[in-house]
Amino acid sequence: MGLPTAPISTQRFLEVAKTITFKKGMPRQRMTYVPHPVSGRPPEVVRKYLEGNDPVSGKPILEELLAALTRPLDDEEKKTGFVTRPPRPRLIGPHTPANLERMMVENGWTDGLPVVLPTEARVAAMLKGTRRAPGEIVGLMRPSPPHEGWEYTVEMVAANAVMAGARPEHLPVILALASTGVTSLFSSTTSFARMVLVSGPIAREIKMNSGIGALGPFNEANAVIGRAWTLMSKNLGGSIAGETYMGSQGNNLNYNNVCFAENEAALPAGWKPFHVQKGFKPEESVVSTFTGWSLINHAGAAARNKEEFKRVIAGLSASGMGMGVGQAVILLDPIVARDLGESFDTKEKFGAWLIQSLAAPGRVPGMGAAMEIIVVGGEANPCLTIGDFSYISSARVDPWR
Amino acid sequence: MTKISIASFSLAWCLSVAAAVPAARAQGMSPSDPAPVGTTVSSEIHCGSNPVSLEPYDVKVTLLQVVRGRQAWEMLQAADAAARPADPDSEYILARMRFELRAKIAPGNKSFELGSPMQLVAMSADGREYAAAPVTAPQPALRGPLRAGESREGWVAFLVEKRDRHPLLAFDPASGGATLRGKILWFQLY
Amino acid sequence: MTRRFGRAAPGWLLIAIMLQAPSAFPQEQKISIVNPRGELPAIRLVPMAPRLDTLEGKTVYLIAVSFAVPLMPELQKLLSERYPRTTWVLKEKAGSYFDDDPKLWAEAKEKSNAVIMGVGH
Numbered sequence: 237m238g239l240p241t242a243p244i245s246t247q248r249f250l251e252v253a254k255t256i257t258f259k260k261g262m263p264r265q266r267m268t269y270v271p272h273p274v275s276g277r278p279p280e281v282v283r284k285y286l287e288g289n290d291p292v293s294g295k296p297i298l299e300e301l302l303a304a305l306t307r308p309l310d311d312e313e314k315k316t317g318f319v320t321r322p323p324r325p326r327l328i329g330p331h332t333p334a335n336l337e338r339m340m341v342e343n344g345w346t347d348g349l350p351v352v353l354p355t356e357a358r359v360a361a362m363l364k365g366t367r368r369a370p371g372e373i374v375g376l377m378r379p380s381p382p383h384e385g386w387e388y389t390v391e392m393v394a395a396n397a398v399m400a401g402a403r404p405e406h407l408p409v410i411l412a413l414a415s416t417g418v419t420s421l422f423s424s425t426t427s428f429a430r431m432v433l434v435s436g437p438i439a440r441e442i443k444m445n446s447g448i449g450a451l452g453p454f455n456e457a458n459a460v461i462g463r464a465w466t467l468m469s470k471n472l473g474g475s476i477a478g479e480t481y482m483g484s485q486g487n488n489l490n491y492n493n494v495c496f497a498e499n500e501a502a503l504p505a506g507w508k509p510f511h512v513q514k515g516f517k518p519e520e521s522v523v524s525t526f527t528g529w530s531l532i533n534h535a536g537a538a539a540r541n542k543e544e545f546k547r548v549i550a551g552l553s554a555s556g557m558g559m560g561v562g563q564a565v566i567l568l569d570p571i572v573a574r575d576l577g578e579s580f581d582t583k584e585k586f587g588a589w590l591i592q593s594l595a596a597p598g599r600v601p602g603m604g605a606a607m608e609i610i611v612v613g614g615e616a617n618p619c620l621t622i623g624d625f626s627y628i629s630s631a632r633v634d635p636w637r
Numbered sequence: 638m639t640k641i642s643i644a645s646f647s648l649a650w651c652l653s654v655a656a657a658v659p660a661a662r663a664q665g666m667s668p669s670d671p672a673p674v675g676t677t678v679s680s681e682i683h684c685g686s687n688p689v690s691l692e693p694y695d696v697k698v699t700l701l702q703v704v705r706g707r708q709a710w711e712m713l714q715a716a717d718a719a720a721r722p723a724d725p726d727s728e729y730i731l732a733r734m735r736f737e738l739r740a741k742i743a744p745g746n747k748s749f750e751l752g753s754p755m756q757l758v759a760m761s762a763d764g765r766e767y768a769a770a771p772v773t774a775p776q777p778a779l780r781g782p783l784r785a786g787e788s789r790e791g792w793v794a795f796l797v798e799k800r801d802r803h804p805l806l807a808f809d810p811a812s813g814g815a816t817l818r819g820k821i822l823w824f825q826l827y
Numbered sequence: 828m829t830r831r832f833g834r835a836a837p838g839w840l841l842i843a844i845m846l847q848a849p850s851a852f853p854q855e856q857k858i859s860i861v862n863p864r865g866e867l868p869a870i871r872l873v874p875m876a877p878r879l880d881t882l883e884g885k886t887v888y889l890i891a892v893s894f895a896v897p898l899m900p901e902l903q904k905l906l907s908e909r910y911p912r913t914t915w916v917l918k919e920k921a922g923s924y925f926d927d928d929p930k931l932w933a934e935a936k937e938k939s940n941a942v943i944m945g946v947g948h
Contacts, residue, residue, distance in 0.1 A: 237936045240876045244898070246947035261873040273948040274898045282901040298909065305887070305941045306878050313875045316766035318668055318807070318821065321867040329859030336860055345863060359861045375693050375741070376681045376819060377865070385683065386865030387820060395863040416742050417683060417693040425948065472865040514743060629692060631742040667869065766872075809871055820868050 242304035246272035247291045255479045259384045264313045266304035268297055327356070344476060346399070347466050347491060354395035362394040365404030366411060366636055370394070375415045377473030379480040380423035388414065388472040396471055400464035405442045406457055409434055410464045411636035412523045414472065416629050420465040420493045421475035422527065427483030429529055431494040431565065431625050432465060433610060435511035436521035438633050439497035446499035448614030451531075451567075451621070453492075462495030487529065494531070494623075499611050502570035504577025510610055513583065514630050521633035526565055526608070528625030535619040542579060546593045548620070563606045563626035566590075569613035572620050583609040665698075668760065671805050671823035674700050682810045682819030684747035692747050694785060695739040698808055700824040701790070702733040713794065716775040723796055729770060730759065730795045730826055732806060740785035749810070751789060752780025759795035759826055760805040767804070770796040795826065803827050885940040886914040890931065892946045893923050899945045 245253055247269045257265040269292045270285045277285075290297050329336065336353055340346050352358065363370055370391035378385040393414045397407055413432060422428040434444055445455035453459060475481045500509045511522035534548050568576070580586035587607040606626050613619070663679070665672030672678045677699040683691035704712065709729040713720045723729055734757070738749055757779070759767040772794050779791030797804045806826040810819035879885060889906075891899035903917045916939065921928045935942055 237932050237942065238876050239935060239939065239942050240878045241942040241944055244902075244943060244945045244947075249947050259870055261871045262875065264875070266875075270898065270947075275948045277897060279897070279901055282897055283905060286898075286902055286905050298905065301943055302882060302910075305943075306880070306882060308878055309875055315872050316874050317760070317764035317872050319870040319872060320667065321869065324864065324866050325862055327859045328862050330857035331859075332855065332857055336858070353858070354861045354863055355858055356861055373681070376683065378683075381691060384868055384870075385819065386867060387681075388865040391861060392863060392865060395861040398861075399863060415693070417681075417691070467863070471863045474865070516743075629742045629744065766874075807871070811871075821871060 240305050242266055242268060242301050244268045244270065244297075244301065246270055246274055248272035249482075250292055251479050252482060256382060260382075261319070264310075266307075267292075268300045268304065269293070270297060345467075345471055347463065347470075351399040351467070352401050354398040358398045359391060359394050362398050362402070362404050362407055363391065365394075365407030366390060368411070368636060374411060375417045377414070377417050377419050377469065379419055379421060379469075379473060379475045383423065383474060383480050385417070386472055386474045388468075392472060393468065396467045397460075397464050399467050400460045401456075402460040402464055403456075406461055406464075408521075408633050408636040409438060409442070409461050409523055410468075412631040412633040413461070413465055413525070414468055415636070416523075416525055416631045418525045418628055419469040419473040419475060421469040421473070421481050421483075421490060423475070423481050423483075425482045425484045426529065427485050427487040428527055429487045429489035429494070429625075430465070431489075431526035431528070431623065432462060433510060433524045433526070434461070434495070434497045434521075434633075435500070435509050435524065436516070436633070437519060438521035439500075444497035446497040446502075446612050448616060450496045450499075450612050450614070451494060458495050458497075459492060462492035465493050465495070466490055489531070496612055499570055499613065502573065502613075502615070503611050504573055504581075506581040507573065507577060507583050507609075507611070510608070511630060514627075516630070516632070522630050523633055524630040525628040526623075526625040527628050528563065528565070528623050531567075531621050531623045533619060533621045535617050542576075542589075545576070546590070563624060565608045565610060565623045565625040565627075567613070567621040567623070568609065568611050569617060569619045570611055570615045571613075571618040573611045575618070665822050665824060666820070668764070668805055668807075668823050671825045672700065673825045674703055676700070676824075678822050678824070680820050680822055681741070682749060684749045692745065693741045694745075694747070694749065695741055696749070696810075696819070697735075697737040697739075698822055698824075699735045700732060700806065700826075701735055703826060704731040704733075705729070705827075709794075712775050712792075713772050717773045720772045726799055727796050728799050729772065730797055730804070731775065732757075732793050732795065732824075732826060733790065734779055734793060735788060735790045736779070736783055737788040738783050738785050745785045748782035748784045750781070751783055751791075752778070756809060757793045757795075758807050758809065759797050760807055761798065761801050762803045762805070766807075767795060767797055770794040772796075797826075879941055882910065882913045882941070884912065886916060886938065887941045887943060888916050888918050888935045888939040890918045890920055890935070890942055890944045892920045892944060898947075902943070902945070 243265065245267065250269060253267050257263055269290050271291055274282055286297055289295060290300055333353060340351060368390045370389065372390045374388055374390055374393055376385040376387050393411055394407060397410045402410060420430040442457045444457045469475045498510050510524060512518050516522050576586055587609055590607055608627050664670050664676060665678030677697050679697050681693050682696050684694055685691045706728050709731045712731055713729060736751060774792040774794040777791040779793050783789050804826045806824040808822040889899050889903050899917055903915045906915045918931060920931055
């Protein structure tokens, strides 16, 4: 705007403000802070804050704001130019393995669980999983739109894949995921979760699980691909708790990011695999990402007919999950999908019926604007899991083989 | 197992960091290695207004031509008869550039807005940013939405000190918007 | 031969286990790892806009961003009471804190001399 501006924020965001103003090239930004929070506080409490002192600087808030707009700039505040960052070393060490492991944990480079140290030998072995050159740029990732994006190469992704415990055959999927630039640790205070779905031939090739326990800790590929995304989001995407990640409670789904494959063999006749619905060919291998907050399981026989299904979904919608943002991913066990397939010959028709049903009078607002239907499970229970997730994007895996 | 203090570990880490050599980078990625005229620099930018995620796009930027001094002034006057002449110590530079955009992932339906304020800036050789040139660039100007699969060429005007014979041109995809969208790319504005 | 192998079996088993274990580094051995961290971008310094000599007779926009909405109306009331020779105009930015609002910025540029922007919870 070219106008003198005085930002005012709440004290809890002191570290975030310092980080953002530094990375946006305004390290001397004249911030003023009030006590935290202001949301939900009555006007008289907020007024008292404003009549008092800045809890960070100790100065009277009103005077500080006016000074921010009128005190002449000093030389530092007038500076232009660019600040280059310290050079990034390709290798770290040499140190003992124990010290390297401790360093990684204390620096926030892991998910808190033990990692496999990415030695050159291990990374070289991992790189056999792709024909792409180690120095090739894969993408840019940031914790959320205001933050800076970090750039990364095939080798850097491979290092994180090693840390996650992945094998070379998993690397093309992990590279495709990295190429989306989507972080699994989005910075919002509401604590987002992510979901990752692998579709097409590669899911079978690397033995991903789409049956019994697919969403649980029962399969190597499901586990390491989801985990690699979290590690990449920290190490390649700059997610740092308290600085660029502000999820107030965090989200347990972030450990694995709900990584699974669709049970394509169990799709009812006419129901297309998810990636085909998004315009890819059936023989293409694709990784897709979703964003939301939570999953609710509905087990049992209640979801076996249309009317009961409507009641289940409306009830979940009324629970307020996802803050009524009008999005849903419905994970159907094959038993339920088969039953629904008798009434709806495509996923789209089922989704449209659901949206229309929820639009009826008395419907709880917020649920139904966008529905993604995915079939997964081992036919042990006619259950469904509904997530307040929405689709973000998809990337082809094959170019990364 | 030997345990060392965090302080001495950090020192040892710093020493090992100093000994390692970063990998070589393509031209145009830093102000110390700006891309010369005619070189295409490839990078990635993120586009879209979706607050949850931006989509990555491959962008190719080429500085096609640099025109300076009298010739630049004549072109500016032809574009706008009311163009303001430069101060005695300054002169105009015109740069003709090309931008190409390609989607990396699906859906790939976003656009990148060319011509945001201070998106393309001239920098002095000693690292100072020049103020925007107070003139209208000749047509075609480099502005408007660029979509995946499209290419756009156009002119941009700069105002630099006359004695600065080696200014740089910086393309900052983040400029003018609320979100950081990609790396800064560097060109030789001479 | 079988008897000799049988007696040496625990030793062979131990060697086999050590050869299989992928992370079996002797703890005193020093190793290097490939840096798993990404490349940080250069930072462009943005000069701050020149400040005002005085706020008297000036117009200041008070812009509320998303969750900071409860803060700004109170700030406007207080500033109007204490500094009546300045015009304090309350505005709300469109969308969430991620969303740009070029219309509001253009309006602020045209109609105000300075901005106080509230961001936070």
